[in-house]
Amino acid sequence: MIQNILAFILVFGIIVVVHEFGHFYFAKRAGILVREFAIGFGPKLFYHRKGETTYTVRMLPVGGYVRMAGYEEEADLRPGMAVQLSLDAEDNVEKIDIQGSDExxxxxxxxxxxxxxxxxxxxxxxxxxxTEETTFNVNRDALLVEKDGTILQIAPKDRQFQSAxxxxxxxxxxxxxLNNFILAIVAFTLLAFVQGGVRSDEARFxxxxxxxxxxxxxxxxxxxxxxxxxxxxxxxxxMVMIIQENPNEExxxxxxxxxxxVYEETIVPSGVEVEGDTVGRIGVEAYMEDDFGAKLTYGxxxxxxIISQIFTLLASFFTGGFSVDQLGGPVAIYATTEQVVQAGTVGLISxxxxxxxxxxxxxxxxxPALDGGKLLLNIIEGVRKKPLSQEKEGYITLVGVLFLLILMLLVTWNDIQTFFLN
Structure with a gap:
C-alpha cells in the first residue's frame, strides 16, 4: 500500500507541477505577478520565498495552483482588521502582518x-x-503576511492578470x-527507449x-x-482478435x-479463462521496432x-449518452496505480x-473554472472588444465550480463503489 501511495503521489505530483509550471512561466513572461506557486491544497506544510513568488507545499497532494495577482483571488486584508506594519527608513510600509506574528x-x-x-x-x-487616522504610503513590492503565515507580495494594478x-x-x-501534452510526448519517448523499442502495429511476431x-x-x-x-x-x-475467438481450434x-x-503453419491456440470467457492464446508478444527513428517519434x-481516443469518447457522450461509468477521478487513478506499480518503471512511465x-x-x-472555460471567456472578450464585467465572470465561474464539484462527487462515489465496495 505504501508503494501504491508513493507512486500515486509521484505520478500525480509530476503532472500537476508540470501543468502549473506552464501557467507560472507564461504569467511571469507576460509581466504578471505570480504571488504563490502551490503544490497540493489545504493547510500549508512548508513554504519558501524566492524573488516575487512564494512556493508552498500543502497538506492534500491532489492538485496545485498558481496564484496570479488579480486572478480569482480574494484579499485577506479588510477594513476593521488589526495589523502590524513594518516601515522602511522613509516610513513607507514594507510589510503588512495580518497574522499578528510580528511583535x-x-x-x-x-x-x-x-x-x-x-x-x-x-x-x-x-x-x-x-483616535486620529494616519495614512501610510505603501511600497509597490511590500509584503503581506496572511492569516496562515504565508508571505505574499502585494500587486499594483499594472502587475495584475487583467492588465496583461x-x-x-x-x-x-x-x-x-500545453505542458501536459509536452510531458506526455517526453514520457512516451522515454518509454520507447526504456523498453528497447516501440510495439509495431504490424501482425508480426x-x-x-x-x-x-x-x-x-x-x-x-x-x-x-x-x-x-x-x-x-x-x-x-x-490477428489477436482472430486468435482469441478460436480457442482450441486449428x-x-x-x-x-x-x-x-513465405510458408504455412498450423497453430492451435490454447484456451485461457479471462473474466469468465475462454479466449485463444498462442504465446507471442508484439514485435518491437528498435530503430532510433521509431523510438524518437513514438512520443x-x-x-x-490517445488524444484521438479521448475525443472519440467525448463525442460518444452526445451520440450514445453520458454515463458516469465512463469517467474516473482520483480514486480510480489510485486504484489503477496499484496495477501499474506491478509493471514497474515501464508501467509508471506509460x-x-x-x-x-x-x-x-x-x-x-x-x-467555466477550467482552463478551457477561461479561454472561451478570452475569445468572447476578443469578439466583444471588451471583457465581461468581473461580476458576470464571477457568476459564470461559480456555476462552473459547482458543476465540477457535483461531477467530482458523483465520479468519486462511483469509483468507490466500483473499486472498493463491489
Whole structure:
C-alpha cells in the first residue's frame, strides 16, 4: 500500500507541477505577478520565498495552483482588521502582518480603515490608541503576511492578470494543458527507449514464449502473418482478435520470414479463462521496432493516438449518452496505480504519459473554472472588444465550480463503489 501511495503521489505530483509550471512561466513572461506557486491544497506544510513568488507545499497532494495577482483571488486584508506594519527608513510600509506574528518593537499596530494597493498605494488606519487616522504610503513590492503565515507580495494594478494583453492572457491560460501534452510526448519517448523499442502495429511476431503453441509450431521472432485460414490480416489487433475467438481450434497461418520466404503453419491456440470467457492464446508478444527513428517519434504518435481516443469518447457522450461509468477521478487513478506499480518503471512511465494527456484534454473543455472555460471567456472578450464585467465572470465561474464539484462527487462515489465496495 505504501508503494501504491508513493507512486500515486509521484505520478500525480509530476503532472500537476508540470501543468502549473506552464501557467507560472507564461504569467511571469507576460509581466504578471505570480504571488504563490502551490503544490497540493489545504493547510500549508512548508513554504519558501524566492524573488516575487512564494512556493508552498500543502497538506492534500491532489492538485496545485498558481496564484496570479488579480486572478480569482480574494484579499485577506479588510477594513476593521488589526495589523502590524513594518516601515522602511522613509516610513513607507514594507510589510503588512495580518497574522499578528510580528511583535518587534519597530512594528506599528494599526486598525485598518481603508487601503488601495492597486493604484494609489496607501493604507489608512488608527495607530495604537490614537483616535486620529494616519495614512501610510505603501511600497509597490511590500509584503503581506496572511492569516496562515504565508508571505505574499502585494500587486499594483499594472502587475495584475487583467492588465496583461489578451494574447498573453490566452497563452497563460493555455500553457498548463500545453505542458501536459509536452510531458506526455517526453514520457512516451522515454518509454520507447526504456523498453528497447516501440510495439509495431504490424501482425508480426515478437518474442515467442517457450512451451506455447507458437513455440511448438516453430515460428520465429520477426515472422509476419499474411493471412489466417485464408483471411488477410493487416494489423496486430486484427490477428489477436482472430486468435482469441478460436480457442482450441486449428488455424492455418500464412507467414513471411524477415528474409522474405513465405510458408504455412498450423497453430492451435490454447484456451485461457479471462473474466469468465475462454479466449485463444498462442504465446507471442508484439514485435518491437528498435530503430532510433521509431523510438524518437513514438512520443508524438502515441500522444496523438490517445488524444484521438479521448475525443472519440467525448463525442460518444452526445451520440450514445453520458454515463458516469465512463469517467474516473482520483480514486480510480489510485486504484489503477496499484496495477501499474506491478509493471514497474515501464508501467509508471506509460501511466504518467496517459494521465498527462487526459489532464490536458479535460482542462481544455469549455467549462467555466477550467482552463478551457477561461479561454472561451478570452475569445468572447476578443469578439466583444471588451471583457465581461468581473461580476458576470464571477457568476459564470461559480456555476462552473459547482458543476465540477457535483461531477467530482458523483465520479468519486462511483469509483468507490466500483473499486472498493463491489
Amino acid at each position: 518587534s518593537v519597530d512594528s506599528v499596530p494599526v486598525e485598518v480603515s481603508s487601503f488601495d494597493f492597486d493604484e494609489k498605494m496607501y493604507l489608512t488606519g488608527r495607530v495604537g490608541m490614537d 494583453s489578451l494574447p498573453n492572457r490566452m497563452l497563460t491560460n493555455f500553457a498548463g494543458p 515478437g518474442n515467442v514464449e517457450e512451451n506455447t503453441p507458437a513455440a511448438e509450431a516453430g515460428v520465429e521472432t520477426g515472422d509476419r502473418v499474411l493471412s489466417i485460414d485464408g483471411q488477410d490480416v493487416d494489423s496486430w489487433n486484427e 488455424l492455418s497461418f500464412t507467414l513471411e520470414t524477415e528474409e522474405g520466404d 508524438f504518435t502515441e500522444t496523438f493516438f 501511466w504518467l504519459g496517459f494521465l498527462s494527456v487526459n489532464l490536458g484534454i479535460m482542462n481544455l473543455l469549455p467549462i
